[in-house]
Amino acid sequence: MTLRFDGRVAIVTGAGGGLGRQHALALAARGAAVVVNDLGGAVDGSGGAPAAAAAVVEEIRSAGGKAIASGASVTDFAAVQAMVAAALAEWGRVDILVNNAGILRDKSFAKMELADFRLVLDVHLMGAVHCTKAVWEAMRAQNYGRIVMTTSSSGLYGNFGQANYGAAKMALVGLMQTLSIEGAKHDIRVNCLAPTAATRMTEKLMPEAVLRLLEPGAVTPGLLALVAEDAPTRAILCAGAGSFERAYVTLTQGIHLGHDDDTPEQVALHCDAIGDRIGETVPESGAAQGTLEIDKAMRAHR
Numbered sequence: 001m002t003l004r005f006d007g008r009v010a011i012v013t014g015a016g017g018g019l020g021r022q023h024a025l026a027l028a029a030r031g032a033a034v035v036v037n038d039l040g041g042a043v044d045g046s047g048g049a050p051a052a053a054a055a056v057v058e059e060i061r062s063a064g065g066k067a068i069a070s071g072a073s074v075t076d077f078a079a080v081q082a083m084v085a086a087a088l089a090e091w092g093r094v095d096i097l098v099n100n101a102g103i104l105r106d107k108s109f110a111k112m113e114l115a116d117f118r119l120v121l122d123v124h125l126m127g128a129v130h131c132t133k134a135v136w137e138a139m140r141a142q143n144y145g146r147i148v149m150t151t152s153s154s155g156l157y158g159n160f161g162q163a164n165y166g167a168a169k170m171a172l173v174g175l176m177q178t179l180s181i182e183g184a185k186h187d188i189r190v191n192c193l194a195p196t197a198a199t200r201m202t203e204k205l206m207p208e209a210v211l212r213l214l215e216p217g218a219v220t221p222g223l224l225a226l227v228a229e230d231a232p233t234r235a236i237l238c239a240g241a242g243s244f245e246r247a248y249v250t251l252t253q254g255i256h257l258g259h260d261d262d263t264p265e266q267v268a269l270h271c272d273a274i275g276d277r278i279g280e281t282v283p284e285s286g287a288a289q290g291t292l293e294i295d296k297a298m299r300a301h302r
């Protein structure tokens, strides 16, 4: 089995460097026509230069692939719509969207300005919302779509100094959960990728020997599997240094304690039993929690 993307059209945001560039090069090398999007700014989101996306387009074309550049900021919905319109005008469809563009504004929460919190949410969360919204109708109409949200271990598990970034990255997991449900009827599969890679975003955070192991290209095989025809949906795939893991949002079986005057004390007393992971599930939708709770309550009152 070879994963090929011939005839497929992909948009990769933030593809002027780092992980996005690797994703774009790999998709193009395996047959996809690629919109290489990048604002071309600094890690903190300041500035902008269309040269970053243009250089990757040049690389793809000189290797015999198909690509066009977009300098749109994912924060600008009108510019994102124009980018999608350009892809549709050029190739007639959009099959794959890789929401990868991102910035950092790290500071401890105590020192973080609200403006830095909002900007990070705007780029990561609203950027992905804009791009997804702009391709959603075309994907529904063609009954095919593969969308990846780039999440992060900082969102899934937390990281000092990244309250803004972590919140934005976990919000993308929430976005994926519902879009995968809403897209299923039209074969739109939505997944999350949590990468670990040596890029300009992380180069100051890790020692040289570790950075060498974490070449961004080692994440891209995971991305390709998430946007392939046989892709899963609602997966959170973790990838780094050629290793792959899965993360899950789970629900424990819990216990029924009723609703009496002493229930707060009972909840505090039974923390361990409530959190017991035996019988834990990965719910298929949010309704599972209510169903489980009602079921336990009915059994308790029988």
Ligand code: NAI
Residues within 6 Å of the ligand: 013, 014, 015, 016, 017, 018, 019, 020, 037, 038, 039, 040, 041, 042, 043, 045, 052, 072, 073, 074, 075, 099, 100, 101, 102, 103, 123, 127, 150, 151, 152, 153, 194, 195, 196, 197, 198, 199, 200, 201, 202
């Ligand atoms: P990077 O800084 O090399 O790539 C991000 C790209 O997004 C840059 O080329 C930048 O110009 C572009 N960009 C920023 N704001 C934009 C906007 N408004 N519109 C369009 N493009 C914009 O960093 P890296 O590491 O390649 O990051 C890629 C994605 O992976 C990001 O979403 C990041 O949060 C995520 N990530 C990276 C990890 C790592 O270990 N490198 C860990 C977890 C997540």
